[in-house]
Amino acid sequence: xxxxxxxxxxxxxxxxxxxxxxxxxxxxxxxxxxxxxxxxxxxxxxxxxxxxxxxxxxxxxxxxxxxxxxxxxxxxxxxxxxxxxxxxxxxxxxxxxxxxxxxxxxxxxxxxxxxxxxxxxxxxxxxxxxxxxxxxxxxxxxxxxxxxxxxxxxxxxxxxxxxxxxxxxxxxxxxxxxxxxxxxxxxxxxxxxxxxxxxxxxxxxxxxxxxxxxxxxxxxxxxxxxxxxxxxxxxxxxxx
Numbered sequence: 001x002x003x004x005x006x007x008x009x010x011x012x013x014x015x016x017x018x019x020x021x022x023x024x025x026x027x028x029x030x031x032x033x034x035x036x037x038x039x040x041x042x043x044x045x046x047x048x049x050x051x052x053x054x055x056x057x058x059x060x061x062x063x064x065x066x067x068x069x070x071x072x073x074x075x076x077x078x079x080x081x082x083x084x085x086x087x088x089x090x091x092x093x094x095x096x097x098x099x100x101x102x103x104x105x106x107x108x109x110x111x112x113x114x115x116x117x118x119x120x121x122x123x124x125x126x127x128x129x130x131x132x133x134x135x136x137x138x139x140x141x142x143x144x145x146x147x148x149x150x151x152x153x154x155x156x157x158x159x160x161x162x163x164x165x166x167x168x169x170x171x172x173x174x175x176x177x178x179x180x181x182x183x184x185x186x187x188x189x190x191x192x193x194x195x196x197x198x199x200x201x202x203x204x205x206x207x208x209x210x211x212x213x214x215x216x217x218x219x220x221x222x223x224x225x226x227x228x229x230x231x232x233x234x235x236x237x238x239x240x
Contacts, residue, residue, distance in 0.1 A: 003029060003120075005053050006051045007054070008034045008046070008076070009032070011057035013057070016057065020055050023109040039060055039067065043068070043233045046072065053116050054077070055079050056068065057080075059084060077097050077120075079113075082099075097119060135148055135149060137185070138182070140175055147168075149190065153219070154198055154215055154221060155198070156172070156198055157196070160177075161177070162176075179199055182199070190203060193230075194213065195222050195227060200213065200221055204216045213231070
């Protein structure tokens with residue numbers, strides 16, 4: 001028996017769920033493993049379960065599909081499903097595998113699934129295997145430098161540069177790059193973006209409020225409105 005791909009449908013409209021569920025049921029190697037009707041529900045399910053493919057609507061309450069993409073850099077393979085073409089560029093900038101316009105025919109659905117399978121097989125991804133990253137590598141003073149993830153407190157964006165705050169040094173390390181680029185090197189079970197300018201190590205949080213968190217180095221990090229739902233979901237998950 002071949003691989004089975006676990007699927008999550010994220011959409012605020014019931015007809016969309018029914019249509020996608022019907023398409024999934026027609027394919028032996030796909031399994032419908034859940035439905036979320038808004039971004040808050042989706043975040044909770046993504047935090048609590050493992051999925052291989054998510055079908056994501058763009059226009060949803062609380063958190064839009066594009067915002068959800070930006071908040072989950074290490075998400076499963078994503079296929080956008082929407083009635084709006086305006087968000088295609090934003091979606092592809094967030095590395096979605098395909099962009100399907102509603103109503104979605106089974107033929108177009110099948111082609112999108114083929115792209116997802118090609119991604120898994122074509123770049124040698126083993127779906128059953130996960131790799132634990134322990135260090136962050138970056139250029140500093142012209143040389144490749146390594147910082148253990150456990151030592152990172154938070155990272156602050158400064159345009160084309162970033163400040164990396166570590167438990168090992170008093171002053172922040174200035175490195176070139178973007179938060180979206182560096183997020184792919186971080187462990188998503190520990191690091192969380194809470195603001196467009198900040199990614200933090202959740203193990204280094206001392207206290208949190210509705211609008212900010214205080215880190216172990218006494219720095220206060222603002223929490224953006226759309227990221228508060230993600231932070232609450234993350235902290236609640238780890239309190240269980």
